[in-house]
Amino acid sequence: MTQSNLKNIALTVNGKEYTASVEPRMLLSDVLRDELGLTGTHVGCEHGICGACTVIMDGRPVRSCLVYGVQADQAKVQTVEGLADPDGGLHPLQEAFWEKHGLQCGFCTPGMLMSACHFLEQNPNPNREEIREGISGNLCRCTGYQNIVDAVELAAELLSKNKKCDDESSDLQVVQTGRKVNV
């Protein structure tokens, strides 16, 4: 691909600003993984079904295999790498997945965590049926989901007790306000 076909993009990922020169056809999942080195986001099907590549873009969960990198120009993206505190303190969802054995091979986990994170923002106090629906766009081949439902249930409890997540996850709060338009 010649240089002239490359497009410059700038995006904020987990609160940090990045620029990249990418082909217009390059998927956001590939931009994140190959250009920015953020390999926590996994690619499981590349046709938008499995949900492993789910990231939060401008406040909404998206399948990063169905979004082109150029579409994420000026966007705010949050990936699994941005869930924990910079000092290493786990997000309540991460704590809960660990506690409840909500993962086995861990490949679907980043996408599952991002979907669950957005879901709990929309519905901080869900019942099990609602949790099942909330994560139904993410396939897991190992766990049979039961422990994931347990984990999201526990995370909801942890989050309601502990306002820390709301206070500090400024990324998530900011991206809720919507995508900035580049003038």
Place this chain on the structure above:
Amino acid sequence: MTIGTSVKRIEDPRLITGKGQYVGDIKLHDQCEAVIVRSPHAHANILRIDTEKAKQLPEVLMVMTGWDLPKDLSPIPMRLAPNEALTKALQFPLAKDKVRYVGEPVVLIVATSRYTAEDAADLIDVTYESLAPITDVHTAIQSDTSVLHPEIGSNDLFLIHSKKGSVNEELKKCPYVIEEDLYVQRHSGIPLETRGLLAVVQEDKRLTVYGPTKVVHFNHQILARLLKIDSQNIRFIETDVGGGFGPRGEFYPEDYLIPYAALRLGRPVKWVEDRLEHMVATNHSREQKHHVVVGFDESGRIHALRDEIFVDTGAYIRTHGITVPVLTQGMFPGPYDFHALEFITHVVATNKTPTGTYRGPGRFEGTFVRERIIDIIAKKLNLDPTVVRERNLIKPEQMPYTNGISALGQVVEYDSGDYPQILDIARNAMEWNQFAERKALAAAEGKIIGLGFAMFVEKSGLGPWEFCEVEILEKGDLTCKTGLADVGQGVKTALAQICSDQLGIPYSKVTVIHGDTDVVEKGNGSFATRGTVVGGSAAWYASEALKKKLLLVAAELLHLPAEELDIKNQLIIHITNQQCLCQLEDIITECRKRGIELREKYTFSIDHMSYPYGIHAAEVAIDSETGKIKIEKYYIAYDIGKAINPLLVHGQLVGGMAQGLGGALFEELRYDDNGQLITGSFMDYLIPSSMEMPEVEIEILENSPSPLNPLGVKGAGEGGTVAVAPAIANAIINALDKYPIEITSLPIRPEVIRDAIKKGPVTNEEE
């Protein structure tokens, strides 16, 4: 004590923070990427391959056809259950003259990026002459059908015939004889991470391959043989792995092609399979047709059973050889005491993706057939199906029990078990005795409900051996090197618990190292529910030897006999009074002072497998309008001898059940008459989501520890999967006992149920 406790996994902190390193996550300097052009035809001659345009594309580094591979290259050999007669049906890494399934590798392309490599793939022009595809086992073995492997001479590649007693004689004595045809559809493990490899030639000319798993050391030797280089010059490194389930980690064409390309190019070559490719390239499994003849008496006691089985093995014999057909026979009898048995299995070649194992290989298929037959017999005799089971079960006093059939080179001998007890436990848990009443009440409200059971025996702990090396480091940390592989099952945590128990240290102080052929000297890998049983036993004994070493020094220092000492909570204690005598760390320091090496190796060998057993039960409600099945309650009781970590066992069983549910109701690798896979994406190959999966109630039992290993463990990897289909099918038939339906084929489609309900209840006259 950490054995038996549900501690959190040591694997998880990396994986939940995005710090896992799967093979696709590794990026090396100067790395390029490979793409494989695959056959779009099920059966065709290759007339011409034009690679010129692709080669001229900038940044394309290599375009290779089968003719570019070494002339003396051998095909990929069988790993398990090898058989000389089948070597003529093995697969070469790239097709030359002929393709035999959609997805067969034809051309390898390497370019600076995946995007460019795919552009080049579009420019490859292959001229095919299509041939009549064979998509069905019965067509395949007709005399006028073309033969896929002429050197074998028939598509009926191999016959396996096993007998116990005389079925013909017993059948003559039986007042009832029935025949049934049953079918288990093609489906497979479909891990969420597709396969991938990264091969690089290091400065010292050694080849390093990232991405092998499951049987790392075995595949290491295979690659050395195929490349004709000394295995000392190859290093395999296992990365994180996104699910195994049987298909992943076998030696595939790409496992040769990618290292070969790296050697030829002198640059790192990466290949990551895409999902659509995975569906046609990675092993399929399960597809079998069974024709059963069974004789029984009025009490439901089964006296004789003959099963003629047609296994659709696909276009080539892959690494599993005849593992699945052999296990189907050996494990078919399950928990029952049959007087006479006969199995005739045809291993048949067709123009479909080659096959291998998938979680519970042979047992998922055989358990479906057997447990359906039991319910069909019960219905015929108007008996309670759980009573028919009870009357045929092997009694505890018959243990150890040989079922008369061989599998994987050994006669199947169940080591221990109380099968009637586990049936009772399940009947009570599901309130079976009150169910008829509940069903009638539901019917009065217009609801159709049913309850079904399915029993099974699993196998685990396949030998011949496993290796472990433990070493105490500074500060009392322990490294445990194992020959097992980590495919997500929690093997690191289980081994850490075992070592921790022996050595009286926290399990979090144990680092488990696996899958690096430069670091772990040998291993047989993780498959066949062997990890905890065989690898765990090796870790147990290696740690025990290390403990003995420590206690000898402690005994000398403390002037006490070593046999009176133990290690608990990092303290040396006196066994009789449990009094703390000194710190473990002091003994470690003393050993270092004396130059005692705190390192032990152990190879645990075992000739016989262990046999965990259990029961599945499903209560279903059926939507009479749509035929949709709702699982109201699902229950599994599984006696695994001993659970090292009940939380992980629970996870294995629920996760296994999800895969069994997929096989029962949703998943099918379906081909059309042209040999095209028509369920080749996640749009139409339906993996259960959180909406389809019910809550599963699990009962882990430890009533029958295995006498064959020091831990008493029997393994837990596959029992969640194998009995789902018959439990659900039996529940549906129980629910629809007044309707004209029999379930003998998988997956169970709602339209079949709906049609039966629309036809209306069968009156007694019609029967």
